[in-house]
Each structure stands twice: as structure tokens, then as C-alpha cells.
Amino acid sequence: MNYLWVMAGAVVGAPLRYFIGTHFPGSNWGSIPVGTYFVNITGCLLIGLVLGFAEARDSLPREARLLLVTGFLGSYTTFSAFGYETYDLARTDELFRAIFYVVASVVAGVLAAWAGANLSRLVF
Numbered sequence: 460m461n462y463l464w465v466m467a468g469a470v471v472g473a474p475l476r477y478f479i480g481t482h483f484p485g486s487n488w489g490s491i492p493v494g495t496y497f498v499n500i501t502g503c504l505l506i507g508l509v510l511g512f513a514e515a516r517d518s519l520p521r522e523a524r525l526l527l528v529t530g531f532l533g534s535y536t537t538f539s540a541f542g543y544e545t546y547d548l549a550r551t552d553e554l555f556r557a558i559f560y561v562v563a564s565v566v567a568g569v570l571a572a573w574a575g576a577n578l579s580r581l582v583f
Contacts (some may be wrong), residue, residue: 465524468530491560492544492555495537502536503568507575514576515583522536542580 476498487566496572513519541564548557 461521461525464525464534465530468526468532469534470530472531472533472535476537479556480537480540489556490548490551491556492540495540495544496560496564498535498537499564500567500571501543502508502532505535505577506532507572507577508579509575511579515580557567 479498480492480494484496505527508533509519509524513524545557545561548554548560
């Protein structure tokens with residue numbers, strides 16, 4: 460039964476990630492993959508909200524965690540794509556952009572997770 464909860468979340472998370480990655484509005488960031496960046500940061504925010512809510516309420520049913528965290532967010536976030544796209548930037552002589560992308564993604568991701576967790580504590 461656990462696999463069904465994970466699959467149910469993944470059925471929503473993976474197509475949403477694909478949609479954002481292919482339809483994200485253009486930007487002035489040059490070759491930086493903004494869609495992947497956006498998905499990683501919003502994924503960090505959402506996991507902070509979900510797990511912050513679980514902590515504030517002192518519970519989150521196992522099924523809800525499997526559905527939301529493992530299934531939805533596990534298929535929505537794109538850390539493997541982030542790793543490859545960073546490698547691709549570095550190998551195509553865009554080392555500065557690759558480093559910027561890594562630092563910006565990690566800092567914004569950690570801040571988004573922190574913001575989500577704290578926001579959930581205020582709301583719930």
C-alpha cells in the first residue's frame with residue numbers, strides 16, 4: 460500500500476516538474492536553467508512547509524508523508540537534473556555561471572526550506 464501513496468504523489472509531481480521546466484518564462488540569466496532552479500527552490504519551500512506543519516502539529520500520517528514528501532516532492536524536485544546541468548555549464552566553458560548557479564541554488568534552497576518551516580509554524 461505504501462507504494463500506492465508514493466506513486467499517487469509522483470503522478471502529480473513529475474508532470475508538474477516537466478511542465479515548469481519546459482514552459483518557464485524566459486529570463487536574462489543566459490544559459491542558466493531557470494526552470495530547474497525554480498523547481499528546486501519551490502520544492503525546498505514546500506518540503507519546509509509540509510514537514511514544518513508535521514512538526515508543529517506533532518504528527519503527519521505516514522500516508523500523507525509518503526504521498527507529499529516521497530511521492531510528490533521526490534518526483535517534483537530535480538536535483539539530478541541540477542547536477543547534470545551544472546556539469547554541462549562547467550564543461551562548456553561557463554565555469555563562472557556554473558559556480559553561481561550552485562551557490563545561488565544551495566543558498567536559496569536552504570533559505571526557502573527555512574522560510575517554509577517557519578511559515579508553517581506561524582500558520583499552524
